[in-house]
Amino acid sequence: MIAVERSPLLSRHRFLWPETLFWLAAVAVYLLFPQYLAIATSVMIMALFAVSYDLAIGFGGILTLGHAVFFGIGAYSAAWIALLGWTEPLTGALASGMIAAAFAGALGPFLLRLTGLPLIMVTLGVSVIVHEAANKAGWLTGGDDGLTGFSMSPLLGWFRWSVFGDTKYFYALAWLLVIFYLVRRVVASPFGVALQGIRENALRMRLVGTSTLRHLVVAYSISAGVAGVAGAVSAQTNTFVGLGVLSLDTTIDGLVIVVLGGIGTLYGSLVGAPVYMLVKHFAQQWNPFYWMFVIGTLLIVVVRFGRGGLLGMADVALKRLLRR
């Protein structure tokens, strides 16, 4: 069971003006803080990963702890596509996402019969297995050293990957924008509504004739595909893939971003990613293991006091302000 507050931002199909805020802020970051473009790019990638996680967990109610698997598959696929000679980034990322989606499509029918604790455990187990297998399969993943030595051809044949990182930043931002729009459409579609019905009460949805497993598998695959694209963009912009992409840490990063921002809202990921990544960046610079205290406390505080995450709290505050 996953408790999700109804999101005012997604309750209608029509476009609302606050939705532009994030994208305007993203452009403002480029103009105001050009020296921070590298971390801003990683924020975009993690936001994309969190959007995919939110689709699975916040809309499908699929409580998985193995989402890093798809991020990692996307990253390694993108690296290999480039290493094999296909250096066009857009199609490379798209193909990587499809590989991750196919993997999820194959895994889903087995995993998604489970719910609750068994699902948590099996997804966690799959994640551990894949990480371990990648560690052992050095010929495929480079083992501990990771995959390097590939480079991407200019974006759209025109924009070079400069050292300033502005191409990388807008490349990641563009993927986020396009995929966010598509996922928003999916969530508002009849399929998305059925998905939320399954999250709320799977038995009742089955009784009214919805094939819940098929819905969940499709949602899981879409989510995995998006996670794969996020991994691919990470590989392409860093021109490096290491085992870290498959680790539990990646999953936890994504999960915390979703919950911190506000689960089941999609926009929560966009709010949570910059906050979380900045806190992480500065806490780790300060002292790597103080970060453990920071993230531990953050998790406990969000669960105990932050109903609906940052977006939920902002919503409550706004309503109070308007009532006055």
Next chain:
Amino acid sequence: MTVASFILLYGISYGLVLCLIAVGLVVTMGLMRVVNLAHGAFAAIGGYLSTGLMAEAGVPLPLAIVAAVAAVALFSLAIERLIFAHLYGASELDQVLLTIGLNFLAIGGLTLAFGPNVYPTRLPSWLAGNVDFGFRAFEVYRLVVIAVGFLVMTALFVVFELTTIGAQLRASVDNRSMAQAAGINVPRLFSLTFVVGSGLAALGGAIGAPMLPLEPTYPFKYLVLVLIIVALSGFGRVKDALGVSILIGIVETAGRYFLPAVSGFLVYALLIVLIIWRRDGLFARSSAS
């Protein structure tokens, strides 16, 4: 013969340590349906405390273990009252997040106290030697682990099956609201089980330290293995937990011996197939789904 006895000795002692760590979780998860991913942290703290007491203060091993178990049990009582009491009835996601958060706090605390590297464990001399049984010499340490493990599990089994508290526990696992209606104080029972379970985990972590190396990431490292035991045991079955743990111990030891290159994920893969196949527990009588 020697290979078989080697695998049995190492597998059973390893399995018993896993069982001690996991059994508390088997019961508490059965009782309150709380997803507690922080259970391994109690084992880690127990291991660190007993090893630290031995190395820094020169306390003899049995005393150090008793002290560590008592300290962890007290500590877990505080955690249960302060944090877990708010989790009953919360969503599974909240439980997952909060207990992951606790894990991070434990890792941070252990790093702060004992440093980021593996904390070395040294066996006292009376445990480090071998004892010769004619056809083969066995490590004293492994034999002692097996003896302690079976002793504790037998005691637990007697309490669980033959005493009033055990009957109350089993009734509460089977049907919580009915048990409550019959006058059983389930929350207090839960506090008690939580404390005992955490203490047992500390015991497992302490006597298992030479097998499961103490490092700050311990709570996450053995999380999957412990959760697999819980899932395969089925909720609240102490007896099955023992069988499952020993099976896992033997399978993993055999895997490491015969297929050292792939054993790490082969064992996990096998166990996951088992979980998907036997959703209600490996030894559950009938699958009612």
